[in-house]
Amino acid sequence: MKIIRVLLQKEFLQIFRNKSMLPILFVMPVVQLLVLSFAATYELKEVDVALIDNDQSALSREVMSRFQATGYFNLELETFHYAEAMMAMDQGEVSLILEIPSGFQTRVREGRVADLQLVIDAVDGSTAGLIQSYSTSILKDLNAEQMRKIQMESYSPQVQKVKSIQVIPQNWYNPDLDYITFMVPGILVVLVSMIGLFLSGMNIVREQEIGTIEQLNVTPIRKYQFMIGKLLPFWVIGMIDLLIGLILARYGFNIPFLGSLITVLIVAGIFLITIQSLGLLISTITHTQQQAMFIAWFLMVIFILMGGLFTPIESMPMWAQNLTYINPVAYFIKIMRMVLLKGAGWPEIQFMVYGITAMGSALLLISINKYKKTVA
Amino acid sequence: MPEYAIQTENLTRKFGDFIAVDHISFEVQKGEIFGFLGANGAGKTTAMKMLTGLLTPTSGKALVTGRDVYTEAEFIKKQIGYMSQKFSLYDDLTPRENIRFYGGIYGISEEYLSQKIDEVLEGTGLKDQGDKLVQALPLGWKQKLAFSIAILHNPKIVFLDEPTGGVDPVTRRAFWEQIYEVAEQGITVFVTTHYMDEAEYCDRLSIMVDGRMDAIGSPEDLKHEFSASSVEEIFIKLARSAKRGDG
Numbered sequence: 001m002k003i004i005r006v007l008l009q010k011e012f013l014q015i016f017r018n019k020s021m022l023p024i025l026f027v028m029p030v031v032q033l034l035v036l037s038f039a040a041t042y043e044l045k046e047v048d049v050a051l052i053d054n055d056q057s058a059l060s061r062e063v064m065s066r067f068q069a070t071g072y073f074n075l076e077l078e079t080f081h082y083a084e085a086m087m088a089m090d091q092g093e094v095s096l097i098l099e100i101p102s103g104f105q106t107r108v109r110e111g112r113v114a115d116l117q118l119v120i121d122a123v124d125g126s127t128a129g130l131i132q133s134y135s136t137s138i139l140k141d142l143n144a145e146q147m148r149k150i151q152m153e154s155y156s157p158q159v160q161k162v163k164s165i166q167v168i169p170q171n172w173y174n175p176d177l178d179y180i181t182f183m184v185p186g187i188l189v190v191l192v193s194m195i196g197l198f199l200s201g202m203n204i205v206r207e208q209e210i211g212t213i214e215q216l217n218v219t220p221i222r223k224y225q226f227m228i229g230k231l232l233p234f235w236v237i238g239m240i241d242l243l244i245g246l247i248l249a250r251y252g253f254n255i256p257f258l259g260s261l262i263t264v265l266i267v268a269g270i271f272l273i274t275i276q277s278l279g280l281l282i283s284t285i286t287h288t289q290q291q292a293m294f295i296a297w298f299l300m301v302i303f304i305l306m307g308g309l310f311t312p313i314e315s316m317p318m319w320a321q322n323l324t325y326i327n328p329v330a331y332f333i334k335i336m337r338m339v340l341l342k343g344a345g346w347p348e349i350q351f352m353v354y355g356i357t358a359m360g361s362a363l364l365l366i367s368i369n370k371y372k373k374t375v376a
Numbered sequence: 377m378p379e380y381a382i383q384t385e386n387l388t389r390k391f392g393d394f395i396a397v398d399h400i401s402f403e404v405q406k407g408e409i410f411g412f413l414g415a416n417g418a419g420k421t422t423a424m425k426m427l428t429g430l431l432t433p434t435s436g437k438a439l440v441t442g443r444d445v446y447t448e449a450e451f452i453k454k455q456i457g458y459m460s461q462k463f464s465l466y467d468d469l470t471p472r473e474n475i476r477f478y479g480g481i482y483g484i485s486e487e488y489l490s491q492k493i494d495e496v497l498e499g500t501g502l503k504d505q506g507d508k509l510v511q512a513l514p515l516g517w518k519q520k521l522a523f524s525i526a527i528l529h530n531p532k533i534v535f536l537d538e539p540t541g542g543v544d545p546v547t548r549r550a551f552w553e554q555i556y557e558v559a560e561q562g563i564t565v566f567v568t569t570h571y572m573d574e575a576e577y578c579d580r581l582s583i584m585v586d587g588r589m590d591a592i593g594s595p596e597d598l599k600h601e602f603s604a605s606s607v608e609e610i611f612i613k614l615a616r617s618a619k620r621g622d623g
Binding site: 002003005006007009010013014017018210211212214215216217218219220221373374 | 428429430431432449450451453454456458460462464465466467468469473476477478480481482483
């Protein structure tokens, strides 16, 4: 016990003495949380539009003003030449070309089929999808209004009622479809993972590089003591960062905390050990910080992109979905969202917690086993 | 039966096809200063790593403080001190913190350690530098400090791997005085060096060439045996026959 205390003392001394490390440990997570949460949004904003209005009618102007009124679209260019609009799209100045043919208003008023062309820049598929669905719903609304108007103007006693099934969606758990609410719990996981995966592992490799590990290896220090001495300091720092993040989430972003905070903290504790063990394992198979950093990044990117933070796991191909079973980050993101946003308790998350625990135990055992006091 | 501080028999270490240490057999008596000479790449560091339990031998026998390096490495570690070639104190800690840390690792009690810290700082002339970061100290002082830390727990043997590399002659002299003091306390000193004048200070020395131990004995005996006037001459004679290394 005494030896572990001595190790911890030394580790904390070094961490708190490192003037460039401290801000990284405590300021970076906050900045990251703030920046990412606002930036990583799927809401449509400021779509630049090129308008080709060949009709120049009241209705065609109405169409465009409807687009603008939503606040999502911004009229960037007005032209009569398709080529010019296309050029603007090529140059990335506009993402949507709205072309209204001449005779549009007349056709609508006469109750005939009126066409209208939308050309969408689909380099970014999901944005293109959003533009399309937003546009369609704007046009649908407008269309319905026009139909009513025509029917009223026609004074026909038998008003042909437009009947259709109306779907009124009710969004549970995140009623306003607020992306910040959805993103923040996931981003917290990323923060904790970064601290866990990088710091412990990097720390051991650093001792290898400067040669102090050799000095430690000729002392009677036990492997488990050494490992605890390396794990615990960054575990504590990871937990503190998570707490800071949770406070920000609750009071800064107004994220609902429907589930138990204790559950979140316990799972976070287990998750941190798991991800730190992976860091330790990396440090035992690498010799320089550069190598360790590269491998850690490689895994981190996969963990995050395949962890359901940005794209739903359910829409991945089957093989990719299967891979998430061994992705601790995916489990923890899911748990965080379930507990914080849906108020899930132990029964709902237990199997995922078992999963993380199993991975953690395996990784910890392997890394302790792989760490050798003798060199090859 | 006479007990040796170190005793090896056909100790060998291979890295693939390369035989770094080739069947070396020697004894080091208790309390002596044993010089371990050899050109770069002759296998000195490898041999030392096997004796300190950092490296497992490929074959052969080695007893350190009477214990087997294969099976009792962790026990041996309590009884030896080691100062590596690569400077191995923590640069971002103060001398005081370094001493406290390594003392704590060896399980030295708190009261004894506090007393010991003052003693070491006094002895190394670092009394006023005790709370400065180690990285700010000149190399010679760092090495004196590292040596003091290597013997903090009163080991039976202390291994010094090129302890005076890159240090000025005055500091080297002072360092060797420290080595003599330690030897007088009954601690066996096992030291590698490149400086031939330092070799003359040793009670006995050995010269390694291409992983083999080609000469062993007191400086006087060796001069006789190789009919040379200095250790340097012997060394050059032997090192010239070497096939590997850049020495």
